Amino acid sequence: QSVLTQPPSASGTPGQRVTISCSGSSSNIGSNYVYWYQQLPGTAPKLVIHRNNQRPSGVPDRFSGSKSGTSASLAISGLRSEDEADYYCAAWDDSLSGPWVFGGGTKLTVL
Amino acid sequence: EVQLLESGGGLVQPGGSLRLSCAASGFTFPSYAMSWVRQAPGKGLEWVSGISGPGGSTYYADSVKGRFTISRDNSKNTLYLQMSSLRAEDTAVYFCAINNGILVVPAAPIEYWGQGTLVTVSS
Numbered sequence: 065q066s067v068l069t070q071p072p073s074a075s076g077t078p079g080q081r082v083t084i085s086c087s088g089s090s091s092n093i094g095s096n097y098v099y100w101y102q103q104l105p106g107t108a109p110k111l112v113i114h115r116n117n118q119r120p121s122g123v124p125d126r127f128s129g130s131k132s133g134t135s136a137s138l139a140i141s142g143l144r145s146e147d148e149a150d151y152y153c154a155a156w157d158d159s160l161s162g163p164w165v166f167g168g169g170t171k172l173t174v175l
Numbered sequence: 176e177v178q179l180l181e182s183g184g185g186l187v188q189p190g191g192s193l194r195l196s197c198a199a200s201g202f203t204f205p206s207y208a209m210s211w212v213r214q215a216p217g218k219g220l221e222w223v224s225g226i227s228g229p230g231g232s233t234y235y236a237d238s239v240k241g242r243f244t245i246s247r248d249n250s251k252n253t254l255y256l257q258m259s260s261l262r263a264e265d266t267a268v269y270f271c272a273i274n275n276g277i278l279v280v281p282a283a284p285i286e287y288w289g290q291g292t293l294v295t296v297s298s
């Protein structure tokens with residue numbers, strides 16, 4: 065059971081806009097930044113959104129993030145086949161001694 | 176170019192021990208906190224442990240506290256994870272990762288990951 069809650073799956077067709085949600089609590093998302101990672105099959109995760117809505121250099125502007133209260137979302141517009149991957153949200157949790165927590169991951173399928 | 180090369184994974188019996196290493200290059204190793212994150216087969220990511228750049232502060236997930244020890248040798252640009260009293264549920268790919276800052280703090284997330292090393296705990 066992950067501290068942050070994500071839907072296990074999401075899907076869309078090429079060109080569509082999809083959104084992946086991440087739900088937490090006041091001790092994590094409610095009081096700290098949210099980060100999003102993309103994990104392509106068989107590879108290491110890659111940071112695609114930091115500090116709720118900032119894109120690292122090299123990440124396409126099709127990727128965007130938002131946060132409201134104790135929830136966050138990752139949106140991917142203009143969906144492409146290479147976006148098919150697992151996506152994880154992460155945040156610092158003030159109430160835990162092992163402070164970084166992840167969501168359970170969302171498998172994005174491009175139909 | 177930033178490189179993280181994990182090693183030391185393998186098959187170990189329940190109750191056994193294993194030490195993972197992560198050789199870092201391409202960045203100023205002592206200036207960055209580091210983390211270990213694991214991923215059980217077909218499962219999600221779980222943060223395991225973190226250590227500050229100088230090595231003076233360490234953090235552990237409750238699931239490994241008292242069994243795992245994180246350390247670093249800044250003279251060798253190497254991160255370690257000593258794992259003992261291993262259990263079947265510790266079976267996972269273990270990733271070495273760079274935090275975006277010298278301390279383990281909320282504003283210093285994991286920014287870059289190695290390719291991982293597989294640890295299998297089984298009799």
